[in-house]
Amino acid sequence: MKRMVIAVSGTPGTGKSVFARALAKNLKARVIDLNALIAERKIYTLDPDGTKVADIPKMRLEFSRAVRAFRGMIVVEGLLAHLLQKKLLTHVVVLRTRPKVLERRLRARGYSKAKTRENVEAEALDIILWEAVRAHGINKVYEIxxxxxxxxxxARLFLRALAGKVSLKPGKVSWLEEVF
Ligand SMILES: Nc1ncnc2c1ncn2[C@@H]1O[C@H](COP(=O)(O)OP(=O)(O)O)[C@@H](O)[C@H]1O
Ligand SMILES: [Mg+2]
Known part of the structure; x- marks a missing residue:
């Protein structure tokens, strides 16, 4: 199999971390956790309210180093993964979750009402999917x-899409009416 470098992105709570681990196990790939990379290398600035804002150019630089340093398959996960370099990624998976369910997951994670609402709206507006398609073209993007x-x-569904057995072409999800 040709070397794959698969980005897994999506709104917080859509299941990126668990999906990435399951996929990597199947492919015997290494997982790169972008949040951990950003924290370890301190490639962020702090907002007045204390939230970390990643430095995207530095994140890309660190990622290209990681890709060069390891020759095997890579699954890179995080809500900024779709903003990594087009030429380094072979596939971009965007995970989706029904807003009602996402809301429950984020509240359970201790997110405030406001932060939960913000993320649920972003999910309903397809923001990450749209950014991913704009950056990488529709043929490289898989929506689950x-x-x-x-x-x-x-993870198995994605592998079946890679084998051409199912289509995960973006655009099947529509949750606007559930939120607005
Ligand atoms: N496919 C799924 N079905 C049910 N629960 C899930 C699923 N994927 C993730 N979860 C749960 O949702 C929460 C968020 O998952 P996580 O992988 O941490 O999301 P992310 O990395 O996208 O923020 C966790 O509690 C996880 O166990
Ligand atoms: Mg995560």
Whole structure:
């Protein structure tokens, strides 16, 4: 199999971290956790309210170093993963979750009402999917609704899409009316 460098992105709570681990196990790939990379290398600035804002050019530089340093397959996960270099990524997976379910997950994670609402709206507006398609073109982007899928099933679904057995072409999800 040709070397794959697969980005896994999506709104917080859509299941990126668990999906990436399941996929990497299947492919015997290494997982790069972008949040950890950003924290370890301190490539962020702090907002007045204390939130970390990643330095995207530095994140890209660190990622290209990591890709050069390791020759095997890579799964890179994080909500900025779709902003990594087009030439370094072979596939971009965007995970989706039904807003009602996402809301529950984020509240359970301790997110405030406001922060939960902001993320649920971003999910309903397809923001990350749109950014991913704009940056990488529709043919490289795979959209998976994980609302009713276990992470391991979602990973298998993606592998079937790679084999050409199913289509995960973006545009099947529409949650606007549930939120607005
Ligand atoms: N496919 C899924 N079905 C049900 N729960 C899930 C699924 N994927 C993730 N979760 C749960 O949702 C929460 C967020 O998952 P996580 O992988 O941390 O999301 P992310 O990395 O996108 O923020 C976790 O509690 C996880 O166990
Ligand atoms: Mg995560």
């Amino acid at each position: 609704d994980t609302t009713r899928l276990k992470p391991s099933s979602a």
